[in-house]
Amino acid sequence: MRAYSRLLESLVRLGSIGTHDVLNSINLVINEFRREFLYAIYTWNTDANIEVYFRRFNIQVFDGSLKIQGDGRGVEEASRLILRNTLIGSGKKVVMLFKDEGDEYVKVPTKPEFAITVNPAVSFIASSILTLVIFLMLTRYGIALTVISVIAQVVAVNMLYTYLSFTRMVKVRVDGSRIIKVTVTLPINTPEDTLFRLISYASSLRRVKREELTQVITILRAIGGSTQVSIGVDYLTIPSINGVKIYLVPSPDCNAVSMNLLGKFIVIGTKLVACLNQGELEAVINHELGHIVHLDTYKSLIASIIYSLASAIMLFYVIPVIGLTPLSVVIYVSIILAAIVISLALSRLNEVKADLYALSRGYRVPLATALVKVTYPSIYSTPIKAVFLSHPSTLSRVNKLLRATGKTHSKQL
Known part of the structure; x- marks a missing residue:
C-alpha cells in the first residue's frame, strides 16, 4: 500500500x-x-x-x-x-504559549498534572453496569418503569461524567483571545543539558510584560548557544463563536474535543496549538464546531441508550425464556460486537461530516495540513483495522476533502 x-x-x-x-x-x-x-x-x-x-x-x-x-x-x-x-x-522544539491580557502576556500552563480529558468509554462502562443493576432491581415492577429508569440513568451518567471531567480540567478560556506562541527549534544533535536548561527557563516564566518579550527571546537564544537555533513568534487569534466557549487545556496530545451536553464547549490541547498555524487552528475549531452543529454528542447518547436497553433486555428477558444455550450466547455476543462496530462506524461518519462542515466554511487546505500534522505518522489503516477505529484514516479524510465540492453550509448555531 x-x-x-x-x-x-x-x-x-x-x-x-x-x-x-x-x-x-x-x-x-x-x-x-x-x-x-x-x-x-x-x-x-x-x-x-x-x-x-x-x-x-x-x-x-x-x-x-x-x-x-x-x-x-x-x-x-x-x-x-x-x-x-x-x-x-525536524529538530527538537520547545514551545511556550501566552495569553495576551493587555499589558502582560500570561503563560498558559502546558504540564498536564491534573488535566482530565473526556473519555466516552468511561461513561459507557458506568452506564452499562448501572443498567444491569437497574434491571435486577426493577424488573419485578414492569418493563415500562425499568426502561424509563435505564434511559434516565444513561443520560444522568453521561451528564455527570461530562460535568466532573470538565470542572476538573486545568483550563484557560481563550475564545476571542490572542495567543502568543514562542517556538524554539534546535538541531537534532542538540545536547540534552541544553534542552533541559531551555525547558527549565521556559517553565519558570509566568507573566511577561509586552516590552519584555524581546528580552525573553534573547535569553532563549543565549541558552541555545548555537547559530542554528531558530526562534519564531506567532500571534494566533482564537475566534469568538456565538454561544460556544473555547478553552485551552494542558495536553501531551495533538487533540481537540467538543461537548454539547452541559453547554457548548470546544476544548483544545496545548500541544495542538503548538503544532498548528493560524489557518490550521481555525480549521480544527470549525471541525469541532461541526460536531456541535450536527448534535453528535446527542447522537452518541441515543446510541448508548439503545445499546443499554438491547443488552439488558437480552440478559433479563430473552435468555431466561430461551435458556442459556450456545445460540443465546452467540446472539448476546453478536449484539455487543454489532453495537461496538456500529458505534465506531457512526463516529467515523461524524468525523467526515465535521470535516465537510469545516470545508464548507473555507478551510479545505488548512484542514488537510492540520490532519496530517495531528495524526502523523499514523496516516493509513488497513481495512480490517479501520473497522475498529473511531476516526477514519488521514489518507481517506484528505482524499474526501479533495473530492468534496465545499458547498456553503446552511445550518448555523
Missing part, C-alpha cells in the same frame, strides 16, 4: 503543499538516496519542472502536480521524507 505517496500527491493537488516546497525537498531526497541517484532533468517554462531518476523510483514535478513512481519501498521512503520536510519539520 503506497499510503505516503498517495497522501503526498493528494496534498499537492489540494494545494496544501506547493510544488516549490517539493522542489526544495528534492535535494534532501537526492542526498538520502545518493547511491541510487541516476540523473535529473530540469525544464524552465513558466514554472520550474523537474524529473529525478533513481534506480528504484523516479519523481516528477510538472505543472503543479507530483508523481512518484517505481519500487514501493523506495517510493514510500522518498514520500515520507518530502512530507516530513514540507509539513512536519
